[in-house]
Amino acid sequence: MKKIKISTTINSKKYYLDINPNVTLLDLLRDELGLTGTKRGCEIGECGACTVLINGEAVNSCLVLAPQIDGKELLTVEGLMAEGKLHPLQQSFMDHDAVQCGFCTPGMLMSSKALLDENPNPAEEEIRTAISGNLCRCTGYVQIVEAIGKVNK
Amino acid sequence: MSTQNQHKIIGKSECRVDAWGKVTGRAKFAEDYNVGHQLWGKVLRAKHPHAKILKIDTSKAEKVAGVEAVLTAKDIPGSKVFGIVVSNQAILAEDKVRYLGDGVALIAAKTEEIADEALSLIEVEYEPLLVVTDPEEAMNPETIKIHGDDNTFVHHKVRKGDVDKGFAEANFILEKKFKTQFVEHSYIEPEAVLAEPAEQGGVRVTGSVQNLFSTRRSTAAALNLPLNKVQIIQATLGGSFGGKDEAMTSMCIRAALLCLKTCKPVKMVNTREESMLESYKRHPYTLYYKWGVKNDGTITAMEIRIIADGGAYASMSPFVTWRSVVQATGPYYCDNVKTDIYAVYTNNNYTGAMRGFGSPQVNFAIESMMDILAEKVGKDPLEIRLQNGFERGAITATGQNLEHNVSLKEVLQKATAEINFQEKWKKYRSEPNTQKKRGIGLACSYRGVSLGAEGTDAVGTIISVQTDGSVIVSSGITDMGQGAQTQMSQIAAEVLGISMDRIQFLNTNTSRVPDSGPTVASRGTIMGGSAAKKAAEIVQATLLTTASEMTGLDVQSLELKDNYLIDIESGQRLASFNELAAECFKKGRPTYGFGWHKSPKTSWDEDHGQGEAYFTWVYGANIAEVEVDTETGKVDVLNFVSCHDVGKAINRGAVLGQIYGGVAMGLGYGLLEEFEIENGIPKQLNFDEYSLPTSMDVPKIKAIVVENEDALGPFGAKSIGEPANELAAPAIINAIYNATGKRIYELPANLERVLLGHKLVRPKERGSVLKEKDIQAAMHRAVYELLPDGTFYAEIPGLQGVYANAKSLEECREQLQEVLEKEVA
Ligand code: FES
Numbered sequence: 011m012k013k014i015k016i017s018t019t020i021n022s023k024k025y026y027l028d029i030n031p032n033v034t035l036l037d038l039l040r041d042e043l044g045l046t047g048t049k050r051g052c053e054i055g056e057c058g059a060c061t062v063l064i065n066g067e068a069v070n071s072c073l074v075l076a077p078q079i080d081g082k083e084l085l086t087v088e089g090l091m092a093e094g095k096l097h098p099l100q101q102s103f104m105d106h107d108a109v110q111c112g113f114c115t116p117g118m119l120m121s122s123k124a125l126l127d128e129n130p131n132p133a134e135e136e137i138r139t140a141i142s143g144n145l146c147r148c149t150g151y152v153q154i155v156e157a158i159g160k161v162n163k
Numbered sequence: 164m165s166t167q168n169q170h171k172i173i174g175k176s177e178c179r180v181d182a183w184g185k186v187t188g189r190a191k192f193a194e195d196y197n198v199g200h201q202l203w204g205k206v207l208r209a210k211h212p213h214a215k216i217l218k219i220d221t222s223k224a225e226k227v228a229g230v231e232a233v234l235t236a237k238d239i240p241g242s243k244v245f246g247i248v249v250s251n252q253a254i255l256a257e258d259k260v261r262y263l264g265d266g267v268a269l270i271a272a273k274t275e276e277i278a279d280e281a282l283s284l285i286e287v288e289y290e291p292l293l294v295v296t297d298p299e300e301a302m303n304p305e306t307i308k309i310h311g312d313d314n315t316f317v318h319h320k321v322r323k324g325d326v327d328k329g330f331a332e333a334n335f336i337l338e339k340k341f342k343t344q345f346v347e348h349s350y351i352e353p354e355a356v357l358a359e360p361a362e363q364g365g366v367r368v369t370g371s372v373q374n375l376f377s378t379r380r381s382t383a384a385a386l387n388l389p390l391n392k393v394q395i396i397q398a399t400l401g402g403s404f405g406g407k408d409e410a411m412t413s414m415c416i417r418a419a420l421l422c423l424k425t426c427k428p429v430k431m432v433n434t435r436e437e438s439m440l441e442s443y444k445r446h447p448y449t450l451y452y453k454w455g456v457k458n459d460g461t462i463t464a465m466e467i468r469i470i471a472d473g474g475a476y477a478s479m480s481p482f483v484t485w486r487s488v489v490q491a492t493g494p495y496y497c498d499n500v501k502t503d504i505y506a507v508y509t510n511n512n513y514t515g516a517m518r519g520f521g522s523p524q525v526n527f528a529i530e531s532m533m534d535i536l537a538e539k540v541g542k543d544p545l546e547i548r549l550q551n552g553f554e555r556g557a558i559t560a561t562g563q564n565l566e567h568n569v570s571l572k573e574v575l576q577k578a579t580a581e582i583n584f585q586e587k588w589k590k591y592r593s594e595p596n597t598q599k600k601r602g603i604g605l606a607c608s609y610r611g612v613s614l615g616a617e618g619t620d621a622v623g624t625i626i627s628v629q630t631d632g633s634v635i636v637s638s639g640i641t642d643m644g645q646g647a648q649t650q651m652s653q654i655a656a657e658v659l660g661i662s663m664d665r666i667q668f669l670n671t672n673t674s675r676v677p678d679s680g681p682t683v684a685s686r687g688t689i690m691g692g693s694a695a696k697k698a699a700e701i702v703q704a705t706l707l708t709t710a711s712e713m714t715g716l717d718v719q720s721l722e723l724k725d726n727y728l729i730d731i732e733s734g735q736r737l738a739s740f741n742e743l744a745a746e747c748f749k750k751g752r753p754t755y756g757f758g759w760h761k762s763p764k765t766s767w768d769e770d771h772g773q774g775e776a777y778f779t780w781v782y783g784a785n786i787a788e789v790e791v792d793t794e795t796g797k798v799d800v801l802n803f804v805s806c807h808d809v810g811k812a813i814n815r816g817a818v819l820g821q822i823y824g825g826v827a828m829g830l831g832y833g834l835l836e837e838f839e840i841e842n843g844i845p846k847q848l849n850f851d852e853y854s855l856p857t858s859m860d861v862p863k864i865k866a867i868v869v870e871n872e873d874a875l876g877p878f879g880a881k882s883i884g885e886p887a888n889e890l891a892a893p894a895i896i897n898a899i900y901n902a903t904g905k906r907i908y909e910l911p912a913n914l915e916r917v918l919l920g921h922k923l924v925r926p927k928e929r930g931s932v933l934k935e936k937d938i939q940a941a942m943h944r945a946v947y948e949l950l951p952d953g954t955f956y957a958e959i960p961g962l963q964g965v966y967a968n969a970k971s972l973e974e975c976r977e978q979l980q981e982v983l984e985k986e987v988a
């Protein structure tokens with residue numbers, strides 16, 4: 011297959027890439043760029059473990075073809091920390107026991123970041139809606155919802 | 164020594180040792196491991212759920228460029244089967260396939276695409292056999308056999324008193340049948356491993372493995388290698404819930420076979436579809452409960468018969484069903500008990516360990532029965548449980564004297580008080596019928612802690628203080644997300660008087676810690692924690708002896724606290740922990756402790772089903788408040804109370820997390836989840852079809868943690884992982900009854916069951932029975948039941964989906980015959 015050239019910004023770093031047009035964003039991140047923080051759980055857009063932000067919007071990277079990110083700005087879990095400091099969301103997840111096995115955590119963090127960027131003080135129902143596409147089998151969501159709700163409190 | 168109130172670290176919500184890695188994306192799960200020149204391993208799976216293999220031709224696949232190995236069963240150098248209790252699970256099927264998840268051949272290739280292409284070129288010739296999907300049909304001597312000459316491979320029993328006498332003493336008999344479903348563990352991380360050739364021969368496998376030591380044993384046996392040449396390393400586990408045991412063992416063995424064949428690293432990753440197709444599930448049970456009861460609500464006899472669908476392989480069925488047989492009567496007094504449980508082979512997915520381990524099924528039946536009983540004798544659900552529930556000194560069905568603090572009534576009282584249970588229960592049941600109806604339901608249980616008399620129960624934990632005062636801990640207990648590493652670290656930190664940030668926990672590696680058995684049965688805290696405490700005490704003793712020499716003070720007058728050596732009397736800091744560690748090193752003293760904890764004695768007499776089954780027990784009570792839409796059958800859980808005696812919460816936040824997560828999983832069990840298999844073919848292979856509870860389904864949950872410290876646990880701690888998961892379904896089912904007056908006998912209570920009382924869709928094609936037996940014979944086996952609403956229900960055991968419901972018995976019989984005739988046609 012003929013490769014195509016794209017340029018994109020991931021976690022504030024500029025990338026110029028030669029890619030197979032049929033590769034998914036999830037595969038590109040994990041297999042080619044070594045950004046394995048984004049997780050693969052179902053590959054059909056159901057579990058949310060692969061959630062990343064494209065221009066600030068939360069999307070399932072397993073459903074996006076890599077060429078679609080040409081010229082766009084991406085954020086993955088690896089980019090949440092800034093200058094060696096945890097993002098308040100990360101800190102809040104740690105403080106409120108919102109992490110168990112941690113496999114859903116990167117996706118949860120990205121979905122909730124998108125929410126908080128839009129709506130810094132969401133109501134519980136808004137939080138639950140924002141993460142309803144992120145499956146977690148461990149926590150029952152309670153402490154995750156708490157952690158998100160308390161970030162800006 | 165510190166007393167309970169002075170604990171610095173125990174009982175606090177200390178941050179998990181693994182949390183930082185998990186929120187930053189640094190945590191490495193199995194699929195995140197990659198090395199240069201790794202090959203991709205892939206499995207060719209069965210085409211039929213039950214078939215003889217006549218011929219496997221791999222020649223075309225071998226010729227594909229980029230393929231480095233193609234293996235079948237004949238290439239396995241050692242044992243071709245594995246299994247913890249019964250060794251009959253095929254690593255690769257040789258003579259026949261027994262379910263659709265069976266592997267038939269393996270490929271290692273340069274890329275995943277090449278491996279997939281090569282797979283499609285392997286030609287397998289099959290001779291299909293009759294497919295056995297119904298466990299009761301499987302027990303029939305005429306049914307085709309899946310292994311050996313009997314499909315029934317487990318029969319456990321419990322015998323106490325004389326049930327005939329008990330039934331004779333009863334005023335009336337309650338007899339009910341219950342059914343539960345296959346449940347998928349649904350860990351969000353699919354299975355993955357990376358196998359690498361080891362430098363001194365053998366293999367090193369890093370993977371999402373729950374029970375490393377049994378996986379190592381089976382891998383070594385298959386490869387014909389000694390245990391020291393097979394190293395299994397645990398990657399950070401993305402959930403397991405009992406599910407990453409045999410499913411991972413087979414993947415580890417397969418990757419190791421390819422790795423040794425090619426002398427190259429081999430990576431294997433399951434897609435979600437492969438994972439659901441191959442992995443084992445929670446056992447579906449058919450439960451027949453018969454109780455003899457007095458008018459005052461006393462239970463005079465319990466006769467219980469349970470059939471568990473074991474699927475294609477034995478797996479953990481012998482142990483899972485053993486827990487069920489021990490706990491089948493619930494925590495209720497009854498002098499006359501006769502319980503029999505059978506596990507049988509079918510061509511369904513095999514079934515094994517899943518959080519709860521044989522308790523969710525029996526709790527559903529017991530707690531439904533308890534509410535049925537309450538209704539019959541005109542009591543409320545709390546009264547009837549308080550009347551019949553165990554207290555300290557109770558003798559269980561297996562003859563065990565419960566000498567510890569039996570807190571069943573305490574958890575019942577606390578849970579019900581929290582939500583005003585009795586008042587709401589009375590109110591809801593007398594409310595007129597409207598479209599939306601509320602209801603509230605109660606369920607409670609007792610549960611044996613750790614493995615019990617089902618296995619050797621011992622754990623090793625290692626603590627090593629470095630010369631700069633930092634600490635490394637490792638253990639044979641694995642962390643799957645439940646927080647075992649954090650609990651063990653807290654115990655070590657408490658004993659050593661240091662802060663948690665000094666501790667680094669290593670993921671388990673079978674070559675570096677002793678075989679500690681499986682991390683199952685909620686034994687992580689009580690067993691791993693006890694071993695951690697012993698290890699820390701060894702190091703503590705060395706530190707204090709050295710400190711005594713350093714200061715000239717008595718060991719008794721010194722303590723380690725807040726990262727310092729303290730003179731107890733004056734409270735003065737004499738040296739920092741770091742200085743003390745350095746001093747030990749200077750003096751040539753080992754600041755290394757190996758703690759080994761073996762559980763207290765348990766006993767079991769298999770012939771009579773009597774014994775001290777578990778060394779201690781935990782107690783819990785759950786309450787669900789629901790709203791049922793009587794027009795659609797939709798059930799919303801509005802509120803939930805979950806009260807558990809955990810002995811001692813080592814980490815409060817983690818205990819709450821276990822409770823919340825357990826309730827959510829129990830809610831899925833009660834309302835949503837069902838892995839359906841039709842004629843051996845699974846109907847759900849991904850999360851679009853298999854629905855898990857989302858953040859919108861899980862209600863507000865009030866967790867109540869009761870702490871009656873147990874002398875046999877570290878700092879009094881017992882367990883919570885499984886208890887938290889085993890009561891939500893019956894609480895919800897009882898709440899639905901309270902709302903609608905309709906009792907659900909089959910899980911899950913999805914729309915059809917709540918609305919119609921049965922499942923809407925029927926399996927289309929029968930496997931073996933109908934083609935073989937005539938209608939009359941089948942009609943002879945029909946059983947009829949008078950339902951509470953006065954209508955008759957009939958079904959034929961062993962024929963799923965053949966049932967009828969009519970006003971009179973005769974009508975019901977006719978209808979049943981019609982349904983049956985249609986089936987045959
Ligand atoms: S992997 Fe993308 S949604 Fe599950």
Ligand code: FES
Nearest residue numbers: 111114146147148
């Ligand atoms: S923490 Fe395990 S899936 Fe969410």
